[in-house]
Amino acid sequence: MKPRDRVIAAIDRKGIDRVPIDFGGACCSIVDSPFQELRPYKRLCDYLGIKDYEEPISGPFMYEVDNIDERILQRFGVDIRYVYPNGSPLYFDPQGGAVVGVFGVRMKPVGFYGTPDRHPMRNFTTIEEVENYPLYPDPEDPVYDQAGFRERVLKLREETDYAIALELATGGIGYTIDIMISLFGMERFLYNIKKRPDLHHAFLNKHIRVTDPILEKVLTAAGDLIDIFTIFSDFGTMQGPFMSEEDYARHIKPYESSLIGRIKRRAPHARVMMHSCGSIVSAISHRAEVGLDVQNPMNPLAKNMEPAHLKEQFGEMISFHGGIDIQRLLPFGTPKDIADKVREMVKIFGSAGGWIAAPSHNIQPDTPPENIVALYDALLEYGGEF
Amino acid sequence: MNDLMKQFVAIVEQGKVEKADKMVNALLDENYSVQQIVHEGLVIGLDLVGQKLDEGEYFLPDLVISGEVAQIVLEKLKPHFAKENLTLGTVVAGTVYGDVHDIGLNLVALTLEGSGFKVVNLGVNTSKESFIRAVREEGADILAMSALLTTTMSYMKEVIQALEENNLRDKVKIIVGGAPLNDEYAAVIGADAYGASARDAVLFANAFVAAK
Numbered sequence: 253m254k255p256r257d258r259v260i261a262a263i264d265r266k267g268i269d270r271v272p273i274d275f276g277g278a279c280c281s282i283v284d285s286p287f288q289e290l291r292p293y294k295r296l297c298d299y300l301g302i303k304d305y306e307e308p309i310s311g312p313f314m315y316e317v318d319n320i321d322e323r324i325l326q327r328f329g330v331d332i333r334y335v336y337p338n339g340s341p342l343y344f345d346p347q348g349g350a351v352v353g354v355f356g357v358r359m360k361p362v363g364f365y366g367t368p369d370r371h372p373m374r375n376f377t378t379i380e381e382v383e384n385y386p387l388y389p390d391p392e393d394p395v396y397d398q399a400g401f402r403e404r405v406l407k408l409r410e411e412t413d414y415a416i417a418l419e420l421a422t423g424g425i426g427y428t429i430d431i432m433i434s435l436f437g438m439e440r441f442l443y444n445i446k447k448r449p450d451l452h453h454a455f456l457n458k459h460i461r462v463t464d465p466i467l468e469k470v471l472t473a474a475g476d477l478i479d480i481f482t483i484f485s486d487f488g489t490m491q492g493p494f495m496s497e498e499d500y501a502r503h504i505k506p507y508e509s510s511l512i513g514r515i516k517r518r519a520p521h522a523r524v525m526m527h528s529c530g531s532i533v534s535a536i537s538h539r540a541e542v543g544l545d546v547q548n549p550m551n552p553l554a555k556n557m558e559p560a561h562l563k564e565q566f567g568e569m570i571s572f573h574g575g576i577d578i579q580r581l582l583p584f585g586t587p588k589d590i591a592d593k594v595r596e597m598v599k600i601f602g603s604a605g606g607w608i609a610a611p612s613h614n615i616q617p618d619t620p621p622e623n624i625v626a627l628y629d630a631l632l633e634y635g636g637e638f
Numbered sequence: 639m640n641d642l643m644k645q646f647v648a649i650v651e652q653g654k655v656e657k658a659d660k661m662v663n664a665l666l667d668e669n670y671s672v673q674q675i676v677h678e679g680l681v682i683g684l685d686l687v688g689q690k691l692d693e694g695e696y697f698l699p700d701l702v703i704s705g706e707v708a709q710i711v712l713e714k715l716k717p718h719f720a721k722e723n724l725t726l727g728t729v730v731a732g733t734v735y736g737d738v739h740d741i742g743l744n745l746v747a748l749t750l751e752g753s754g755f756k757v758v759n760l761g762v763n764t765s766k767e768s769f770i771r772a773v774r775e776e777g778a779d780i781l782a783m784s785a786l787l788t789t790t791m792s793y794m795k796e797v798i799q800a801l802e803e804n805n806l807r808d809k810v811k812i813i814v815g816g817a818p819l820n821d822e823y824a825a826v827i828g829a830d831a832y833g834a835s836a837r838d839a840v841l842f843a844n845a846f847v848a849a850k
Binding site for chain 1: 736
């Protein structure tokens with residue numbers, strides 16, 4: 253099968269020749285920061301004998317490498333390529349200081365992560381303050397003009413057979429909860445759900461109003477060329493979701509549903525993948541109900557997120573992305589442990605599909621390069637042994 | 639427990655922020671001591687919140703609103719605290735250098751505060767120098783450190799070594815927590831205890847203070 257067909261068939265659970273493979277993007281890449289002594293991406297490139305790679309480019313929330321070298325992607329058999337529309341927040345400050353990210357939140361680097369240096373909406377108590385916040389993205393800002401984007405995607409589509417995935421980071425379109433937590437701070441975000449739902453909903457409705465015209469521009473430019481749109485909605489800890497199923501259904505789900513709907517109305521062929529890490533089992537069937545195609549990640553160490561359990565409970569309604577544990581297996585396992593896990597996972601999901609194989613999050617700096625190579629070698633060797 | 643105290647416990651447990659202020663006035667009017675309000679009301683209510691969190695009945699928003707009640711109550715009682723000398727002890731808390739995860743940290747800080755400890759929360763990405771300065775300047779009884787990442791948890795050991803070098807190690811008890819840790823790791827790095835939950839932290843803190 254061609255990579256694009258393999259990925260689509262896996263998402264639709266229509267039968268595959270081998271498990272599709274992913275590495276890269278905001279959800280399953282490797283961290284690397286020019287301000288840290290350990291350079292995990294550099295180490296991987298060195299290990300693979302690649303000397304002339306580009307300096308890493310990252311997104312606003314953590315230092316994951318968004319421009320993995322094409323030679324590595326080919327060596328690892330990766331079936332997906334990520335594209336970034338104009339206006340994507342991909343940068344770091346050359347001096348290592350704070351940078352202004354989406355919605356005017358200043359992000360400062362801490363280790364391999366970015367963290368807001370203050371929460372501009374923390375003390376907001378009225379809907380007017382939320383409405384009148386001055387740093388919402390302006391859809392008319394020329395930075396969101398998509399000139400040249402279609403040509404870039406079209407070239408990739410015509411010259412290669414890879415599935416094309418687009419992360420909706422530009423203008424903060426695809427980030428809802430993550431942006432709200434940055435703006436209000438975690439405690440205020442949680443407090444508003446219980447005590448000030450009017451502020452919570454005012455913000456999320458405003459988010460739709462300012463980001464939908466940007467989404468329109470992106471989809472008009474190249475929506476027909478994209479196979480997978482990635483959106484983000486993080487509210488899980490390793491032990492469980494931040495909030496009850498009832499609160500999720502009332503305060504979060506309508507906005508996830510709106511975004512998925514607005515993407516699919518304009519790009520009916522597209523599949524939507526949502527990044528939502530940790531233990532979020534109670535949200536999965538709600539998301540399938542509103543049209544989500546792929547849940548990322550499957551974090552096997554999070555409570556109740558064991559792959560066999562997820563496949564059994566939700567395997568008929570949704571597909572999964574991730575699944576290879578980055579917390580213990582990849583950093584501390586042996587190449588044989590990793591190969592054994594790959595073989596086990598391939599058998600759990602079987603030849604129908606339903607799983608895109610990838611690390612359960614961005615690979616962490618304590619992971620030896622030989623383990624990363626062992627993972628992708630095992631996927632290529634055993635990925636079809638259902 | 640009489641009806642008024644029962645109502646107070648329910649207000650804490652259910653996070654009824656809007657009723658907290660009036661309730662404390664009512665309790666003081668009925669001549670409840672500050673000690674009774676804290677230990678027979680606030681601590682009991684927060685303990686119920688902790689139990690319901692552990693059992694999966696409550697979630698983080700419930701904890702945050704109960705924490706808000708605790709803060710209103712403690713703020714209101716503050717003038718009485720010094721008079722009755724009621725602070726159980728001082729805790730310095732922080733997530734270690736290189737780590738920005740603070741949900742667990744804030745849970746622990748809030749619960750300890752609600753249980754009658756003075757908590758100096760240093761926040762995320764805390765260097766060993768900051769920990770040492772705070773332990774020294776606050777005269778801390780307990781140091782609580784958190785880390786979510788396998789790559790940052792080793793920094794806890796550096797903090798403990800720095801405490802030793804500064805002759806502060808025997809002045810504080812050290813509790814550590816965070817997803818990748820366990821009892822064994824706590825012992826290896828020279829901490830006094832590992833806590834898997836905010837309730838654990840309170841249990842250890844109470845035990846340390848009682849043993850002093």
